Amino acid sequence: MIDPHRVEELLERAVRIRPRAYCPYSGFAVGASVLTDDGRFFEGVNVENAALGPTICAERAAVACAVAAGARKLVACAVVGGPREADPRAIRPCGTCRQVLHELGGGELMVYTVGVAGRSLAELLPQAFDGGSL
Numbered sequence: 001m002i003d004p005h006r007v008e009e010l011l012e013r014a015v016r017i018r019p020r021a022y023c024p025y026s027g028f029a030v031g032a033s034v035l036t037d038d039g040r041f042f043e044g045v046n047v048e049n050a051a052l053g054p055t056i057c058a059e060r061a062a063v064a065c066a067v068a069a070g071a072r073k074l075v076a077c078a079v080v081g082g083p084r085e086a087d088p089r090a091i092r093p094c095g096t097c098r099q100v101l102h103e104l105g106g107g108e109l110m111v112y113t114v115g116v117a118g119r120s121l122a123e124l125l126p127q128a129f130d131g132g133s134l
């Protein structure tokens with residue numbers, strides 16, 4: 001089980017970074033943070049693009065920062081989103097981000113957002129593809 005203080009900090013970091021989202025097309029600002037197995041935190045925001053397709057979600061931005069800093073195992077992710085000017089709301093990672101989180105955290109990785117209970121990635125992405133066969 002992840003220390004509740006760590007979970008609190010993870011959520012605070014996602015909330016705090018969210019105003020830096022670059023979201024001129026959707027107006028939907030997302031902040032994310034991840035916690036590594038050695039206790040480090042990394043944050044990310046969504047980075048949109050005029051061509052829409054190249055948009056990077058906040059969770060994947062946070063994962064990229066963690067990996068670039070040497071992390072290879074993530075234990076938790078927090079994500080919050082909503083209209084740019086509004087207070088952060090509860091959201092869950094999109095399907096692509098669930099797959100990316102699975103790569104570095106597996107099914108045990110915990111996903112948190114505001115106001116509702118955390119969920120394991122195994123619950124959010126059951127029977128994930130992991131490169132192997134059945």
Ligand code: THU
Pocket residue numbers: 023026028029030045046047048055056057058059092093094097
């Ligand atoms: N978005 C994220 O950053 N994370 C998600 O898990 C879902 C969606 C972003 C992408 C886009 O910039 C905006 O939210 C609206 O879809």
